Amino acid sequence: MRKLKIPQNHSGISKTLRLPENIVNDIQILSDLKNISFNKTVTELLEFSLQNLDSEDEKLIIQKREELHI
Numbered sequence: 001m002r003k004l005k006i007p008q009n010h011s012g013i014s015k016t017l018r019l020p021e022n023i024v025n026d027i028q029i030l031s032d033l034k035n036i037s038f039n040k041t042v043t044e045l046l047e048f049s050l051q052n053l054d055s056e057d058e059k060l061i062i063q064k065r066e067e068l069h070i
Contacts, residue, residue: 004048012043 019027031041053061 002048002052004044017042 027041027045028038031038034041050061
């Protein structure tokens with residue numbers, strides 16, 4: 001399995017998420033341990049998840065991107 005590596009920089013758009021408290025706590029702990037922002041940690045966790053999707057879900061995302069021309 002691929003290991004999580006959190007890079008230094010990124011840019012993006014703002015979105016609001018509601019997350020369970022236990023997940024927020026664990027992400028904050030990881031962020032503090034790595035001395036990086038909470039946002040950067042969440043971004044890397046999401047990217048890791050998207051890169052390791054089930055092949056059927058990955059195909060659905062690719063199809064939808066093509067439909068939306070993105």
